[in-house]
Amino acid sequence: MNFDFSDDQKQLRDEARRFLTEKCPPKAVREVIDGKASYDRELWKGLADMGFLGVAIPEAFGGSGAGHLELCVIAEEMGRALAPVPFSSTVYLAAEALMLAGSDAQKQKWLPAIASGAAVGTLALFEGSGNPSPDAIKLTASNGTLNGVKKPVPDGAIADFAIVAARTASTGRETDISLFLVDLTSEGVEAKALTNIDPSRGQAEISFKNVKAELLGPANEGWSILSRVLDRAAVLIAFEQVGGADRALEMGRDYALDRIAFGRQIGSFQAVKHMLADMYVSATLARSNCYYGAWALSTNASELPEAAAAARISATQAFQHCAKNNIQVHGGMGFTWEFDCHLYYRRSNALALGLGSLSYWEDALIDRMRQRNAA
Amino acid sequence: MNFDDTPQEAAFRAEAKAWIAANAPKQYEDELKKASLGRIQLRSANILEVAKAWQKKKADAGWAVPHWPKDYGGRGASPIERVIWQQEEGVFGKLGALFIIGHGMCGPTMMAYAAEDQKRHYLPPLASGENIWCQLFSEPAGGSDVAGLRTRAEKDGDDWVINGQKIWTSGAHYSDYGILITRTDPTVPKHKGLTMFFLDMKSPGVEVKPIKQANGQAEFNEVYFTDVRIPDAQRLGAVGDGWNVSLTTLMNERMAIGANVATGFPELFEFCNNLMLEDGPAIDARAVRSKLASWAVRASGLKYTSFRAISALSRGERPGPENSIGKLVAGAMLQDVATYALDLQGAAGVLSGPDDAEAAGKFQAMLLRSPATRVEGGTDEILRNIIAERVLGLPGDIRVDKDVPFNKIPTKGR
Numbered sequence: 012m013n014f015d016f017s018d019d020q021k022q023l024r025d026e027a028r029r030f031l032t033e034k035c036p037p038k039a040v041r042e043v044i045d046g047k048a049s050y051d052r053e054l055w056k057g058l059a060d061m062g063f064l065g066v067a068i069p070e071a072f073g074g075s076g077a078g079h080l081e082l083c084v085i086a087e088e089m090g091r092a093l094a095p096v097p098f099s100s101t102v103y104l105a106a107e108a109l110m111l112a113g114s115d116a117q118k119q120k121w122l123p124a125i126a127s128g129a130a131v132g133t134l135a136l137f138e139g140s141g142n143p144s145p146d147a148i149k150l151t152a153s154n155g156t157l158n159g160v161k162k163p164v165p166d167g168a169i170a171d172f173a174i175v176a177a178r179t180a181s182t183g184r185e186t187d188i189s190l191f192l193v194d195l196t197s198e199g200v201e202a203k204a205l206t207n208i209d210p211s212r213g214q215a216e217i218s219f220k221n222v223k224a225e226l227l228g229p230a231n232e233g234w235s236i237l238s239r240v241l242d243r244a245a246v247l248i249a250f251e252q253v254g255g256a257d258r259a260l261e262m263g264r265d266y267a268l269d270r271i272a273f274g275r276q277i278g279s280f281q282a283v284k285h286m287l288a289d290m291y292v293s294a295t296l297a298r299s300n301c302y303y304g305a306w307a308l309s310t311n312a313s314e315l316p317e318a319a320a321a322a323r324i325s326a327t328q329a330f331q332h333c334a335k336n337n338i339q340v341h342g343g344m345g346f347t348w349e350f351d352c353h354l355y356y357r358r359s360n361a362l363a364l365g366l367g368s369l370s371y372w373e374d375a376l377i378d379r380m381r382q383r384n385a386a
Numbered sequence: 387m388n389f390d391d392t393p394q395e396a397a398f399r400a401e402a403k404a405w406i407a408a409n410a411p412k413q414y415e416d417e418l419k420k421a422s423l424g425r426i427q428l429r430s431a432n433i434l435e436v437a438k439a440w441q442k443k444k445a446d447a448g449w450a451v452p453h454w455p456k457d458y459g460g461r462g463a464s465p466i467e468r469v470i471w472q473q474e475e476g477v478f479g480k481l482g483a484l485f486i487i488g489h490g491m492c493g494p495t496m497m498a499y500a501a502e503d504q505k506r507h508y509l510p511p512l513a514s515g516e517n518i519w520c521q522l523f524s525e526p527a528g529g530s531d532v533a534g535l536r537t538r539a540e541k542d543g544d545d546w547v548i549n550g551q552k553i554w555t556s557g558a559h560y561s562d563y564g565i566l567i568t569r570t571d572p573t574v575p576k577h578k579g580l581t582m583f584f585l586d587m588k589s590p591g592v593e594v595k596p597i598k599q600a601n602g603q604a605e606f607n608e609v610y611f612t613d614v615r616i617p618d619a620q621r622l623g624a625v626g627d628g629w630n631v632s633l634t635t636l637m638n639e640r641m642a643i644g645a646n647v648a649t650g651f652p653e654l655f656e657f658c659n660n661l662m663l664e665d666g667p668a669i670d671a672r673a674v675r676s677k678l679a680s681w682a683v684r685a686s687g688l689k690y691t692s693f694r695a696i697s698a699l700s701r702g703e704r705p706g707p708e709n710s711i712g713k714l715v716a717g718a719m720l721q722d723v724a725t726y727a728l729d730l731q732g733a734a735g736v737l738s739g740p741d742d743a744e745a746a747g748k749f750q751a752m753l754l755r756s757p758a759t760r761v762e763g764g765t766d767e768i769l770r771n772i773i774a775e776r777v778l779g780l781p782g783d784i785r786v787d788k789d790v791p792f793n794k795i796p797t798k799g800r
Contacts, residue, residue: 012389012700014693080387264778279781281767284774291773292711296687303690306387325683370672373679377669380682384659 014302016084023077024084030061031092037351043095044210044354049169055096056128064102065126068110073123079243079309083250083301090254090330093358095211097131097166099251099365103244104165105132108174108190111243112228112236117192121172133170135161135193135217136237142371143241145185145234150219152177152191155226157219165365167215168204170195174227175219176237188233191224198222209361211354242319245366246304249319249326252362253301256294256326259333259355263287263340283340290333297322297329317383320376327363327372334359389693391470395700398467402474405447410478411440418477420746426480434560437481441515450513451489458497458505459513466700487556488512488519492565494638496584499622499631508563508584520561520587522609523632524554527797530768533576533629534787534795537611539568539583546570546583546621548591548614554762558594558607561587565635566616567628572793579792580628583616590614601754640705647692647716650723650752651685654678657727657745668730677726681719688715707776714769717760724753 016024034057042048058064067082068074082102089098106125109118109132124130138161141147150159157177164173173193180187195202199222207214228236264287267278277283304322307315334355338345345352363369391399414436417428426433444450445459453468454460463471472479482489493512496505511517525535537550548568558564564587571579587594591614596604623631658678661668668674692712695705727749728735737743738750760766774780787795 012391012395012693012697014387014389014690014697016387260778264780267780275784276781278774279784281771281783284780285767285770287778287780288770288773291778292715295691295708295711296684296715299687299690299694300683302387302694303686306389309387320679321683321686324679325687328680328683370676373676374672376679376682377675380655381659381669384655 014306016080020080020084023081024088027061027063027085027088028091030057031088031094035092035094037093037354040093040095040211040351040354046210049204049213050097050166051095054094058094058096058098059126059128062126064098064128065122067102068106068122068126072118073126075126080305082247083305083308086247086250087254087257090251090358090362091258093211093255093354097133097169097212099212099244099248100133100166100170101125101131103247104134104240105170105172105174107243108134108227108236108240109192111239112190112232113192114227117225117227121192124171130171131166131169133164133166133173134240135164135167135173135175137161137163142367143237145188146183148176148178148188150175150177152179152189152224155191155224157191157193157222157224160216160218162216163205163207163214164202164217166213167217168202168213170202173217175224176233177224179231185234186231188237189230190227190233190236192227193219193222193224197224207361209357211358212361238316241366242316243308245319245323245372246301246308246315248362248366249297249301249304249322252326252330252359253294253298255355255358255362256290256297256330256333259330259337259352259359260287260290260294262352262355263290263333263337266341277340286336286340290336293325293329293332297325300325317376317379320372320379323366323372324369324376327369330355330359331363392700395466395470398463399470399474402449402471405449406474406476406478409443409447410475411436411481414481415477418480420748421480426483433481434484437484438515440478440481441485445510445514450515451493454489454493454497454509454513458493458509459511464700466696469696469699484518484557484560485515487521488517488561490639491521491635492519492563492584495565495582495622495631495635498634498638499582500584501619504619512563517562518557518560520555520558520564521635522552522555522558522564522566524552526551526553528553530765532632533580535567535569535580537566537568538572539570539581539616541570541618542615544618545615546581546618548583548585548611548616550611552609552611553597553606555594555607555609556605558587558609559596559604563587564609565622567632569792570625570628573791574626575789576787576792576795577629578626580632581625582622582628582631584620584622585614585616589616600757601751603755640707640709647688647712648720649681649685649688649716650720650727650749650756651681653745653748653752654681654723654727657749658730661730661744663730674730681723684715684719688712707772710764710769710772710777713759713763714766714773717756717766720752720759721756724749724756728753 034054039051062075063085065074066077067079070076109121138149173195175191175193176188177191178187179189199220202215202217205214205216267283268276270277300322304318307318338352338356341352344350441450448461451460452463452471456462512519528535539546539548565584567580567582569579570581591612593610595608597606598604658668658674695709731744738747740746743750775782
């Protein structure tokens with residue numbers, strides 16, 4: 012058994028961490044949070060130059076074809092650094108959907124553009140509150156024309172193209188849903204940025220009025236493609252969450268060592284030590300679940316749906332737990348705008364929701380475990 | 387990243403699997419599977435006899451304590467082979483519970499500190515289960531403060547004379563030998579005046595009194611020493627170096643990374659999958675699913691954490707203090723899972739008899755035993771300290787007894 016990343020993959024992680032430490036300090040995150048930019052374009056370009064955007068994209072489509080374990084490693088570092096770029100929407104959602112279901116022409120058009128940093132993509136799934144479900148999709152497609160409104164769409168205001176989930180019939184079956192690829196510069200598309208709890212990654216409302224769109228994947232199979240995309244993205248975002256959880260834990264630990272109260276390092280108080288130990292426990296359990304998810308993702312194992320749900324739940328809990336307790340360790344300073352704690356707190360709560368909430372994934376996990384038990 | 391054995395590991399696994407399939411006492415398999423937390427009992431046979439017979443059979447074929455050197459009753463297996471053996475032995479490994487202290491703690495201490503002729507004399511029968519050993523560490527005044535122990539050893543000619551009391555000694559009532567930590571110098575700080583011995587539990591002056599536990603079982607004992615004589619030749623390590631000897635024991639124990647730590651989750655999942663509530667199957671209820679999912683990812687997180695540790699072992703790395711999370715997480719889970727399983731049973735959850743209670747009273751037994759899991763072998767609080775101090779590098783607790791001679795440390799709260 013070798014349930015760990017390889018030396019090459021660990022080297023890639025070190026490389027990504029060095030790069031992001033230099034190019035993506037908290038100051039860069041704050042530029043975006045403070046509204047001075049919609050995302051960090053220079054960082055985005057740098058990530059493309061490093062080959063990070065196309066790491067899981069085959070060479071034939073402009074990527075390096077290294078693979079998904081490599082992408083997991085990079086995702087963790089993106090999460091640690093809170094990179095304010097449309098990485099998850101473009102690389103985990105749009106690129107994965109294209110790779111799973113795109114035609115050769117669609118892949119040729121968009122995947123090299125993703126790998127080179129020329130195109131930002133996203134997945135337009137949600138229509139207001141609720142979790143991923145075929146019933147919640149009201150936007151209609153008829154004769155290749157879309158009508159309806161999507162929100163929130165991650166990075167929707169800066170995306171060049173979107174994969175849109177649309178209703179093609181109303182029989183009440185999953186086969187009512189198809190996916191469409193839309194160039195967001197098309198006539199009839201209107202995107203507007205929405206304020207959200209984590210401005211380091213944008214959210215938008217996109218309305219479609221008689222927009223011409225091309226089918227992505229077979230008609231009426233949109234929901235099954237989407238489920239697979241969500242599972243794959245769940246593992247990748249879980250790595251971002253674990254990266255964030257680890258960083259929040261480190262920040263808490265460092266502060267507990269530096270800060271003196273009652274004549275002692277506060278890290279010498281058991282109440283503080285034990286809080287940090289519990290943060291370590293949740294981050295470690297999440298990391299281990301993520302490794303299993305990474306294995307399932309990279310081997311396309313039949314265990315992927317269950318592994319993805321477990322990684323997603325565990326990592327969501329861990330990042331939220333570490334981010335909130337990092338503020339607690341910092342005391343009043345932790346609640347100031349000036350300290351970085353709130354950046355992690357914001358991100359932890361935004362990532363917890365973007366692919367369907369915790370309760371959605373809890374439900375999914377139990378369903379999947381039951382299926383396995385019944386089999 | 388893979389779950390595959392190396393060719394050597396696969397060969398070892400195949401050999402172990404074949405031998406177990408041909409030799410394991412399968413007539414007890416069902417009972418062992420159903421055995422819940424705490425001391426295992428068999429309806430159909432005496433557990434001590436069954437366990438000893440299985441251990442002896444393993445020893446005769448070279449499978450007893452596989453990682454020990456051949457000369458001492460093992461087969462010189464690598465740490466990773468030890469894990470593979472545990473995985474393959476599976477449910478029959480539960481029969482080894484009686485020998486865990488001897489094999490995990492006493493044996494390695496003897497190996498590190500006993501004379502060669504002593505090792506050859508004492509270790510093979512310990513490996514084969516003919517002799518059972520116990521570990522005499524905890525004291526009424528000790529507990530988590532292990533080094534606060536008061537049992538005295540005083541030199542008298544070539545012997546040491548022991549007086550005092552130990553407590554929470556697992557299996558002392560059926561043990562043949564024990565390792566014993568004593569205070570040989572009360573005038574120096576507490577960690578410095580300790581000395582380790584091994585002794586025959588049938589020595590005159592040793593009195594063992596089983597402790598009836600909160601769950602009604604009796605796994606532990608009080609052990610009283612009245613002028614017990616131990617020859618100096620049975621001292622392990624230097625006089626005054628007993629603390630370091632005991633640390634060697636504990637460090638060795640970290641090499642034992644089980645692949646399956648009991649969390650109660652598989653039992654709870656099966657229970658909820660079968661249980662009917664007023665408005666349908668329990669597993670369809672939103673609240674039930676949420677709880678199950680949270681525990682599911684803790685259980686799987688522990689499982690894959692142990693896989694990561696096993697991978698490190700197979701690369702030749704030594705397990706570190708991060709492995710403290712296993713018992714910390716599992717202990718709390720057992721207690722919470724049991725409480726929840728009873729809650730789902732409503733008023734009838736109070737019944738614990740195997741014929742009246744749901745799931746044969748498994749969760750009631752878990753409820754009543756799990757508080758001990760959170761205490762034995764390091765309390766939750768001590769384990770959190772280990773993680774905080776040795777993994778995260780946070781400062782140690784303030785110690786008011788540091789550098790104070792042991793006999794000057796206060797002994798009463800008020």
